[in-house]
Amino acid sequence: MKTIVAVKNATKNYALGKVTVPALRGVDLEVAEGEFLSIAGPSGSGKTTLLNLIGCVDTPTSGIVEVAGKDTRKLSERELTDLRLNTIGFIFQSFNLVQVLSVFQNVELPLLLQKKLNGAQRAERVEALLKRVGLDEHIRHRPSELSGGQRQRVAIARALVTRPQLVLADEPTANLDSVTGQNILDLMKELNQTEKTTFIFSTHDARVMSHASSVVRLADGKFVDRLTGAEAIAAGVNRKAPAAGVS
């Protein structure tokens, strides 16, 4: 299968005053198209940093991060933004919806930024997607009028509306109850299978990992191993996580 993400010996250091804090220390990773990949590891292991690099919101201090065949270190700020807009969808732990826009407008926003579709085409796609995530009844609602699960569904719809090759989700179920979290995961999995969209998500929830086609484990900013979902659970990847696992 074609590689959508290739991370080669990537390091990322953050300056904290005069101290340099290494967040990633030479990580290698390849993600094939259509994968449903989970990045696991305890807090501070570098999951979000790796997602930031893959999501083109950050560039590595050294090493290479290629997304859809493009070396992100060679791209300008503007090109990185275009890459995010056209290739990547984001699902955030805190949903990050624009509060002043309706459900429809939040989902439509990336299409407007793309400027590829006309109004009717945009409406058709947005409505179809909202129906798909079960929010066709809430199309005119504002995010503040929705539950946490519904908001995350809006975020998923927004991430998918441009039909990206890659969707990145940072702890997508962390702020949801277990049932809602499960539903969201089911939805993501379904979309992964039907749309062939690659999903990469960070989590330390064992049940979330169980859905993954593979689990990449990180510790102290270093790659530990890569397992299947079942292997990861068997290996007790998330032993330190709370029993409920989803918050």
Next chain:
Amino acid sequence: MEGRLATFGIIAKIAFRNLFASRLKTAIVGGIILGGALLVVVVGSFVDSVVAGMRRSIVGSVAGDIQVYSSQSKDPLEVMGGFSLEAPDLASLDDFAKVKQVLETVPNVKSVVPMGINGAIVPSGNTIDVALAHLRDLVRRKLSGKTSAGDVAAYEAEKGHVHQILSVLQGDIKNARQLQDEKALSPEDAAAVNKAISPAFWADFDKNPLDSLEFLENKIAPQAIDADMLFLRYVGTDPAAFARSFDRMKIVDGTTIPEGKRGFLFSKYMYEDQVKLKTARRLDKIKTARNERGEKIATDAELKRFVRENSNQVREIMLQLDAPKTALFRDKLQKKLGSSEADVAKLLSSFFQTDDLNFDDRYDFFYKELAPSLELYRIRIGDTLTIKAFTRSGYVQSVNVPVYGTFDFTGLEKSPQAGSLNLMDMVSFRDLYGFLTAERAQEIGELKKAMNAREISRDNAEAELFGTKELAKPEPAPGAPTTVPLAAGPVKRGHGKKKGAAQAVPAPSAPVQATGRTIVAEATPGLNPPTGEGVGAKLTREELVKRVYDPAQLQSGAVLNAAVILKDESKIPQTIAAIDAAGKKAGLPLKAITWQEASGFIGQMVVAFQAVLLVLVLIIFLVALVIISNALVMATLQRVQEIGTLRAVGAQRRFILAMLVLEGLVVAAVFGGAGVLLGALIVKVVGKIGIPAPNDVSYFFFSGPRLHLTLGTGNLVAALLIVFVVSGLSSLYPAWLAMRVNPRTAMQAEEG
């Protein structure tokens, strides 16, 4: 295009909704913008209206739209600014007719008024001089045996009046003794007063009236100084042309100066302020302040001072009272005050001790019962005024002119500035200024014939003047260059200063040359009056009053400046350029300046007002800029995650910039627009009602008793422009911060 519109739509939607979401921020920023816009419109309109009012006042009262004077002048022309006796050193325009002709070739020129402005000190009259002159007249009649019964009564009354004055003087000496060292006082003066007030003196008066009068005139009159020196600024002009061109001018008392006559018109303001009995003037001022400005004697320091001065300074009235009037005043005041006090001075002092309760009643009583017995004005309409002024060459020239009346300018009746200039016929002005008028030239010619005037050289002056041979043998060589001085001090005039051709006053046949000749006149034996005064002085004392002059003289002689009234007053710069060009073409040294430049200090106040407005606006908007910028920075910091999310999902930096700029523009447009509208409404309402002039000085700035604000589109546009500029500038830093928000911020929930 459709996509761009949709993007704009979403930006607008986000912007609008953010404005509503951050109500506090929007209210602070919007409030400042609204207030600022309102302030610019209202204050801008106020300043513009004041400037327009000042312009109307200045242009309409003396300056005209443009003033023209000689470009060879040493000083700039100032028609309104003079606070000192020293007039600007202006070269004259020798032939006004030609100047006028040239100016009238400029298409935008409507009319041209000849002018010259100067100042003079005028004694406003001394009560004892007047009383003694009156008494002397009555004595003459008595001695001639042609007295009527009325004359006898008047004679007795006037004697009583002089006696009353002597009583006042005796009181003055008594007061002076309390304040000064005895040695500082002249014992002769006190003795003279004591002698004059003694019954023996008055018993002798009827027997030796002329000797007694001489004693009073020589020994008493110099002590009774009650005359104020008036400083009069006057504009010499063609009275008819002035009235036609400055159509706000109106005659208040008397008549205008008849055509071809010498004459003087007081400005009504100055007449009231300077010439009127001070007590009456202060009563008028108190009344105006109470009635028009709602001030109270009890609370206003100035009114309290007026009351105190009126009560303490009754001498001016006392000097006017003869015996019957004294008795009359005593009777009336005793009744009015319910007092048995016999001293009229004390009664008057008590009467003028007014308060808010009795003021109106006493004001009416004063004008109804007391004023008819008083000379309210020390110079009356019809009096002849002797004006003494320094000519440009430095000697004193005097001219007698009758006072024909008073004038003011509609709407500017109470303005000290508009009322600062009096009006005189141009011919008299030229005399006072030292110009050689045709009338004088003729006069000098006649005098020349009657005298043996001749020219001598400076080198030989001493021998010529004090030698024997030459003086004993006059040389009336026909055609020889001879001149006569017009006034005392011919040597000084002859070669002392050199301020222009007109000053030297040469006789037509003998122009003064630059070679430094000294010109003297030899008086024909017997022509000199017994007092020994010179020919010049004799000429000075001529009764010019009764003379008429050819009205053409107004047009043909020299002037210092000319007011130009325009057809289209908005084209001042173009007209000035045209006048300059026309002057050059005609070979005339014309310098044209705007009304603003010509009005000197007052005109510069227009600039000052505008500068103050500009500084005020700058300060307000600098403060606004900081406050708005801070509010926007705070708002931006609160929206970092939203901005980060937008950036993460693919919004370019310019999208963020557009979003914030649009927010700023919307606030600027909505609140700035509201501020402008509200300001315009206030200006309209206040403009309709009018702002009352808070004091006399304001009349000039308001060009009338009320300032009616006018709404200029310039202010509306300026307000909106400033609002948008300030909004734009204050958005710069927050927008820069927003554009620098890293999309990573969107991910900054708990690190996994």
